[in-house]
Amino acid sequence: MDDQHSAVPATDPFALFDAWFAEAKESEPNDPNAMALATAEKDGAPSVRMVLLKDHGPNEREGGGAGGGFVFYTNAESRKGREIRANMQAALLFHWKSLRRQIRIEGPLEEVGAQQADAYFHSRARASQIASAASDQSRPLADRADYLARIEALEEEYPEGDIPRPPHWTGFRLIPRRIEFWLDRPGRAHDRRLFTRDGAGGGWSDTLLYP
Ligand SMILES: Cc1cc2nc3c(=O)[nH]c(=O)nc-3n(C[C@H](O)[C@H](O)[C@H](O)COP(=O)(O)O)c2cc1C
Numbered sequence: 520m521d522d523q524h525s526a527v528p529a530t531d532p533f534a535l536f537d538a539w540f541a542e543a544k545e546s547e548p549n550d551p552n553a554m555a556l557a558t559a560e561k562d563g564a565p566s567v568r569m570v571l572l573k574d575h576g577p578n579e580r581e582g583g584g585a586g587g588g589f590v591f592y593t594n595a596e597s598r599k600g601r602e603i604r605a606n607m608q609a610a611l612l613f614h615w616k617s618l619r620r621q622i623r624i625e626g627p628l629e630e631v632g633a634q635q636a637d638a639y640f641h642s643r644a645r646a647s648q649i650a651s652a653a654s655d656q657s658r659p660l661a662d663r664a665d666y667l668a669r670i671e672a673l674e675e676e677y678p679e680g681d682i683p684r685p686p687h688w689t690g691f692r693l694i695p696r697r698i699e700f701w702l703d704r705p706g707r708a709h710d711r712r713l714f715t716r717d718g719a720g721g722g723w724s725d726t727l728l729y730p
Contacts, residue, residue, distance in 0.1 A: 522727055527712040529725050532698040533577045533587055539620060539700070546617035555612040556591060558602040568599060572611075573639060579692065581632050586719025588692035589624055590631060592639055594656035596687045603628055609693055619703035624695050631690035640684040648682050649673045694719050699728070 528535065543551040552572040559565045570591040577587035589611060594600055603609065611624040640648060653669035660666055673682060696717075702710040709730035714723045 525710050525712060525727055526704075527700045527702055527710050527727075529712065531577075532695070532700075532714040532723055532725075533575075535700060536575070536622060536698065539615070539618070539622065540613075542618055543613070543615040543620075547615055548617070551615065553613075554591075555614075556599065557610040557612070558599050559606055559608075560602055561605045566598065566602065570599075572613075573690070574635075574692075580694070581635060584719070586694040588629075588694050590635075590690050590692045592636070592688070592690040594651065594654065594685075594687055595630075595689050596658075597656035599657075600687070603691060609691075611693060621699075621701040623699040623701070624693060624697070626694045626696040628691045628693050631692055636689045637684050639690060640688060641681045645681070648684075649677075651688055652682055652685050701730075704730075 522529075540551065550571065553569050554572055555567050556570045557565055557567040570593060572589055573592055574590040575588065579588035579590060580586060595604065607628045608626065609628050611622075613622040614620075643651075649670055653666060653673055676682075697713065697715050699711060699713040704710050707730070711728040711730055712725055713728050714725045716723050
């Protein structure tokens with residue numbers, strides 16, 4: 520559906536995401552790839568935190584799977600990791616304040632393969648590899664010195680180069696079923712377009728939404 524009064528084009532949503540993301544990379548002061556990730560317990564209780572988008576696109580899935588994806592990396596034993604294991608679906612939210620735009624993305628999750636997780640882990644700075652390998656993310660820490668001692672121990676164990684990726688440090692891919700673009704307009708008469716599809720392989724439908 521097209522509408523001459525909307526400034527959110529009825530185009531391929533991955534292409535529209537890329538266009539907006541490119542503008543955000545120019546205008547955001549930090550981390551244009553930062554997004555809120557909402558997960559939920561099996562009983563539905565939600566939680567949300569920021570993560571970084573690391574890979575995305577219509578051909579993102581390994582092995583030629585359909586649907587494309589949006590990938591983030593984390594510790595699978597963290598709070599979010601436990602929620603994801605119990606309930607393999609999530610919602611992502613980008614809010615680019617410099618552009619006054621929002622994108623909401625929802626769908627099921629799958630874990631990335633070991634090769635993809637290794638490649639990303641080893642693309643990170645050595646200090647980041649060590650800091651994440653030393654962290655029992657989201658679990659209680661009695662004294663920050665305990666964490667710093669673990670970092671030091673890993674630095675001694677691996678005096679140079681990459682360190683092995685811990686098996687619980689991995690990535691998850693959200694396969695989008697809904698992508699909504701929100702554009703600030705004068706007088707709060709904002710402009711929203713929602714793209715949906717039923718399955719990973721199907722085509723997209725779209726509709727405008729009242730703001
Ligand atoms: C801008 C920003 C980016 C972040 N990126 C990540 C990330 O990519 N992966 C990650 O595990 N945590 C990231 N964090 C930390 C998370 O927000 C969160 O504190 C941590 O993952 C623990 O969340 P959990 O207890 O809900 O599992 C980021 C935080 C901020 C503020």
